[in-house]
Amino acid sequence: MPAQLAISIIVPAHNATEFIDECLAHILRQMGTAHELIVIDDGSYDDTAARVEAQAAAAPHCAVRLVRQANQGVAVARNAGLQQARGDYILFVDSDDLLQPGMLECLEAAIATHAPDAIATDFCFWHPHRTDQPLELTRLSYPAGVVLHGHDAILVPYFADRRMYAWSKIIRRQIYLDLGMPLFPSGRLFEDMATVPRVLAACNTLVYLPLVLLHYRQHAVSITHLTSPSWCIDYVLALASLKPHLERAGVSPMVRAEFDGASCLFYLCSIKTSFGLPTCSETRQLRAEVRAIFLGGLFGTIEQSLHNLESGKITSLNLRSGRRVAYQVKQALTDSTVFQIRQTINRAYKTWQLARQKRLSKSN
Structure with missing residues (x-):
């Protein structure tokens, strides 16, 4: 060597x-x-x-x-x-x-x-x-x-x-x-x-x-195979666990704002993914746990994060996309019935799509 x-x-x-x-x-x-x-x-x-x-x-x-x-x-x-x-x-x-x-x-x-x-x-x-x-x-x-x-x-x-x-x-x-x-x-x-x-x-x-x-x-692979409570928790926890390390590194307000914006998007993905799990009291408890991890991992307040999304201050999102994300985060945080129905339907459709894709891949 x-x-x-x-x-x-x-x-x-x-x-x-x-x-x-x-x-x-x-x-x-x-x-x-x-x-x-x-x-x-x-x-x-x-x-x-x-x-x-x-x-x-x-x-x-x-x-x-x-x-x-x-x-x-x-x-x-x-x-x-x-x-x-x-x-x-x-x-x-x-x-x-x-x-x-x-x-x-x-x-x-x-x-x-x-x-x-x-x-x-x-x-x-x-x-x-x-x-x-x-x-x-x-x-x-x-x-x-x-x-x-x-x-x-x-x-x-x-x-x-x-x-x-x-x-x-x-x-x-x-x-x-x-x-x-x-x-x-x-x-x-x-x-x-x-x-x-x-x-x-x-x-x-x-x-x-x-x-x-x-x-x-x-x-x-099937989307139901990927979905689990630990998936939803760990996905949000991955970023939330970084906060103390980034604080010690002394990152700037600009980095903190972008971090919080990414956290909003990861939170939204985790919550949407949770609708692939069977609906029960444990699932509602899971979403509450994910919400607590998300909010605890932000540098600023949730109000500040939503404002940054709604005013186009997040680098990767244009004004329209930022407002859409902020709206969905609000719905997820409040357990909106409309949001729950929409995500249940969307998740069922995605499950069908992936199952169809898997069948087609096996036939080719």
Whole structure:
């Protein structure tokens, strides 16, 4: 292994037999001496580990390590990868996604030129089950070609874009370590949403590359399979849990306002998702719990947040969209009967749509 490693690529994997070969092939074919690949096998009971070992044996010029652990979830796997890593920068890749050709070289060039604390990139939502338009390009709103400095330049676009995936930012390893390990919260969904903003708040500089880093695989699954009380709670809690960390980092009123705007949108998504659960007293209690987490996680008052939405002060929303979001948040907070009926109907329709999509994908 070389004395100096530029990038550590960390791949958490659990029962990834169906995807791991393709994922690793896309990484290994562009690895050089400045890269290492660490696969954390999170208690797989299929042949994921054997496939990783076979890929490593077929690429002896690449620095590949397989680390096995009991199944503890993706957050613990990410933490384990960070503790194993030796590279200057960390790139996370999920085991079912595809790192695009030439991206390691592009990242190395940005590191050599700018040595930023963080690098942001574009990506594509990838729908392999679709025959038409399987790729949806997602561009970030950072300006390209310049080094961005400070919280406002880094965090305002981040919360406006609301693309909070761990793999979408390549960050200096020492910044992760300085925050203390373990960093990703164990036992919770949306562990990246709860962690990456905190890490970015510790960054002084960021460079944006308007290039597609990877194809982010979307699975054709039933919406009822995804919906659970823990999903609804953890989705809102991910942002709410960040508040004390951002306070300690001393973020500006501008960042706080954008954070509160994003929190409103995530709250609304969580509440709408809850209508996919069976209607009962527990569901109403769940919505009350989600509401309390949301309100407790805001920097300002809910009235201030709604005013910012209604007056077009949220970067990512135009005046019309902001007013629509504010109206729906008010309805959700007051348990409006009209809102409940509308969301119940919408959720039933989406469930039907996804079931139909799944049937079509199986027939093709």
